Amino acid sequence: MVTVRLFAAARAAAGHDRVDATAGTLAEVLAELIERYPGLGPVLPRCSYLLDEMAVHGDHREITLDDGSALDILPPFAGG
Amino acid sequence: MGAPALVEPAGELSIDEVRRYSRHLIIPDVGMTGQKRLKRARVLCVGAGGLGSPALMYLAAAGVGTLGIVEFDVVDESNLQRQIIHGQSDVGRSKAESARDSITEINPFVEVVIHPERLDSSNVMDLFAQYDLIVDGTDNFATRYLVNDACVLLGKPYVWGSIYRFDGQASVFWAEYGPCYRCLYPEPPPPGMVPSCAEGGVLGVLCASIGSIQVTEAIKLITGIGDSLLGRLMVYDALEMNYRQVKIRKDPNCAVCGVNPTVTELIDYDAFCGVISDAAAEAARDSTISVHDLKRMLDERAAGERDFVLIDVREPIEWEIVTIDGAELIPKGAFLDGSALEKLPTDKQIVLHCKVGGRSAEALAVLKGAGFADAVHVGGGINAWVSQIEPEKPNY
Ligand SMILES: [Zn+2]
Numbered sequence: 001m002v003t004v005r006l007f008a009a010a011r012a013a014a015g016h017d018r019v020d021a022t023a024g025t026l027a028e029v030l031a032e033l034i035e036r037y038p039g040l041g042p043v044l045p046r047c048s049y050l051l052d053e054m055a056v057h058g059d060h061r062e063i064t065l066d067d068g069s070a071l072d073i074l075p076p077f078a079g080g
Numbered sequence: 081m082g083a084p085a086l087v088e089p090a091g092e093l094s095i096d097e098v099r100r101y102s103r104h105l106i107i108p109d110v111g112m113t114g115q116k117r118l119k120r121a122r123v124l125c126v127g128a129g130g131l132g133s134p135a136l137m138y139l140a141a142a143g144v145g146t147l148g149i150v151e152f153d154v155v156d157e158s159n160l161q162r163q164i165i166h167g168q169s170d171v172g173r174s175k176a177e178s179a180r181d182s183i184t185e186i187n188p189f190v191e192v193v194i195h196p197e198r199l200d201s202s203n204v205m206d207l208f209a210q211y212d213l214i215v216d217g218t219d220n221f222a223t224r225y226l227v228n229d230a231c232v233l234l235g236k237p238y239v240w241g242s243i244y245r246f247d248g249q250a251s252v253f254w255a256e257y258g259p260c261y262r263c264l265y266p267e268p269p270p271p272g273m274v275p276s277c278a279e280g281g282v283l284g285v286l287c288a289s290i291g292s293i294q295v296t297e298a299i300k301l302i303t304g305i306g307d308s309l310l311g312r313l314m315v316y317d318a319l320e321m322n323y324r325q326v327k328i329r330k331d332p333n334c335a336v337c338g339v340n341p342t343v344t345e346l347i348d349y350d351a352f353c354g355v356i357s358d359a360a361a362e363a364a365r366d367s368t369i370s371v372h373d374l375k376r377m378l379d380e381r382a383a384g385e386r387d388f389v390l391i392d393v394r395e396p397i398e399w400e401i402v403t404i405d406g407a408e409l410i411p412k413g414a415f416l417d418g419s420a421l422e423k424l425p426t427d428k429q430i431v432l433h434c435k436v437g438g439r440s441a442e443a444l445a446v447l448k449g450a451g452f453a454d455a456v457h458v459g460g461g462i463n464a465w466v467s468q469i470e471p472e473k474p475n476y
Contacts, residue, residue, distance in 0.1 A: 007315050007324070008247040017324070027372070045370040045459050046269035053327040055266050055334075058471050060372070072326050074313075076265050077244035079277035080131045080219040 002029060002065045009075040010047060013039035023067045026051070027060035048074045083257045085304025086212050086237065089116035090145065097189060101143050114303040115143060119189075121302045124148035124211040126199060126227055128179040130282065131217030131241050133165035134291035135298075139215070140183040140190045142299055147183060148211055150195045151176040162284030199223055201346040204230040213301060214238035215294055219276060221268045222349040228253060228261035229346055232336045237310075239297045241290040243282050244275075248290040248316035251309050251328070252297050255337035258310040263331040267467075270437045270459025271354035272364030279361075289316055354438025354461075363445035364437075368459040371468050374431065378406055388429040391420075392462075393443045398435065401476050404465055407433070415443035421450050433458035433465070435476075 001020045011017045014037040021029045026049065034041050049056045050072040056063050065071060093101070093115060104110045104118075121144050125132045128151040139147055155163070155170045155178055163175075170178040176194040183192050195207060199218070208214060208230050216227045216238055224240075231238045237254035240261060253260045293314060300306045313326040336343040356364070369377075380386040392399060392407040399409045412434070414420035420443075424430055430452055432440040440457035447455040458465070466473045 005324075005326075007326070008244070008249075008317070011317070017320075045368070046273045048265045048267075050264075050326065050328065053329045055263055055328075055331050057266060057333055057467065059468050062471075074264070074315075074326065075274075076221070076269050077242055077247065077249075077274055078219060078221045078224055079242060079244045079282055080127050080129055080217040 001067060003070045004029070004033065005070065005072045007072070007074050008077070009043050010040060010073045013037065013043045015039075021071075023065055023069070025061050026056060026063040026065060026071075029065055029071065030060065043075055044073070046075060048076060050074065083237070083254065083301070083304070083308065083310070085117055085302065087117045087121045087302050089113050090120035091116070093119065097143070100187070100189070104143070109305045110303060114305065117303045118143045118299065119145040121213065122146040122148070122211045123213050123215060123298060123302075124150065124208065125215045125217060126150045126223070127217040127219065128163075128165060128175045129153070129159065129217060129219060130162045130243060130277070130284075130287040131291045131294065132179070132215070133163045134288045135215050135217055135241075135294050136179055136183060137165055137186055138292060138295040139298060140187045142295070143187065144190065144298075144302070146191045146193065146211075148193045148195060148207070149176050149179050150197065150199050150207065151179065152196055152198045162282065162287045164287075199226065201226065201349070204346070205234065208234050208236055211236070213298055215298060216240045217291070217294070220353075220355075221274075222353040222355055224261065225268065225352060226346065226349045229336050229343060231255070232260050233345070237301055239294045239301070239309075241294045243286045243290050244277060245281055246283055246286065246318040248286050248318070249313060250290050250293040250297070250316075251313045252301065254310055255330075259328045259330040260334060260337045262336050263334045264313060264328050266331070266335065267460070267464070268353040268436075270364075270368060270464070271356045272361040272437075272441050273368055273459055283318060286316075286318055289318065351438070352436070354436040354441070356438045356441045357445070359445040360438070360441035363448045364441040364457060364459075367444060367448070367456045368437075368441075369431070369456050370459055371465045374404075374433070374458050374465070375469050377431070381406070388431050389425060390431045390433065391424075391443075393432055393434045393439050394462075398476070402462060402466065402474050404433065404462060412439045412443050415446040418446075421446075424452070426452075430455040431458065432456070434461045436461045436463050
């Protein structure tokens with residue numbers, strides 16, 4: 001299991017601020033989340049992902065989330 | 081997190097200053113030395129809007145000796161619901177001048193320097209170099225990446241805050257001692273996918289919640305007390321009424337502060353963020369697909385399960401550098417002059433892409449206007465495609 005923390009619009013879309021997901025690639029974890037919480041579909045493409053506190057880059061299919069890792073999903077906004 | 085006090089103490093405080101700042105002076109952690117550091121500090125606030133209003137007022141009251149204001153806008157009646165440094169009689173005036181007058185009324189010991197200009201790559205380095213600390217209260221992604229990159233290149237700390245509806249975020253970025261904004265948000269969001277406060281609204285008092293965090297952090301950095309938000313993002317949810325913390329580590333792959341930075345000087349931030357027209361933002365709002373969606377669609381097309389036309393709207397010189405297999409080139413100009421329309425099939429879905437999603441959104445607006453109701457564009461463009469789907473291809 002991986003722990004996923006959802007913030008702002010992602011939290012609102014999922015209706016939860018913290019959920020567990022099956023360990024796997026980032027692409028698999030996100031697909032599982034969208035299947036469980038379809039409202040996340042339009043929100044995720046703009047989000048930044050922190051895997052164990054570090055920003056992820058590159059192909060989501062190549063990024064592996066091991067058991068016990070933590071994923072933070074942060075939608076950006078720039079209002080001031 | 082381990083950074084020394086940013087500012088050396090000024091000389092003596094006057095009798096009037098001692099009376100004014102007495103509630104600070106009797107806090108052991110601040111004291112006379114801390115107050116003298118504040119007096120000597122030079123803080124630049126980028127924007128005198130929602131976040132800039134409370135930030136400037138509290139920085140002034142706290143006794144920051146020199147406050148700079150970068151702001152080119154004028155006060156509009158719709159600002160007054162949250163931009164509390166301006167009042168009814170200021171409507172139509174320069175925000176910079178209105179803010180200066182309010183600050184002088186709050187604390188005449190503050191020297192205010194107004195920079196009534198639009199912050200851009202041509203002036204940001206000279207402006208920031210004059211200050212110890214930057215407070216970012218701007219309202220768009222292009223300026224936020226500009227502020228970040230300039231601060232990294234100059235080695236300056238800055239206090240960042242951002243608001244939308246009931247949500248707020250704040251942090252301290254200082255590449256010498258921790259992460260920068262790009263370590264948290266490496267890429268700007270696809271153009272048109274994130275509404276601004278003007279489009280989506282903002283709870284006025286949220287400005288105070290986040291602006292006051294920014295001022296707290298500024299005071300701590302200047303005086304060298306406490307644990308700063310460097311390496312932590314504070315996320316505020318006004319509806320749930322909670323603050324959650326996200327730890328952020330410095331990213332060795334960061335484009336500007338990483339081990340092998342690819343951004344070593346200022347870039348074109350409007351192009352980087354794909355700044356687009358209102359019509360393009362409107363067209364893109366419900367018609368943006370991700371590069372993963374596109375990958376799936378292309379796989380389905382190859383399997384004979386679906387049909388669509390993928391159009392690359394970049395210029396031929398960019399097509400030479402890198403392409404997505406299965407795309408056809410029709411530069412954006414041919415959409416704007418209408419000549420592209422007759423080349424397009426009307427019985428197939430049209431999918432547009434460009435480099436980052438700005439030009440394809442503009443072309444999409446033309447298509448929607450011409451009746452191509454199911455046309456979509458690819459958020460993030462070929463840059464996102466290369467970084468997420470085909471990293472072996474070149475980015476540019
Ligand atoms: Zn960085």
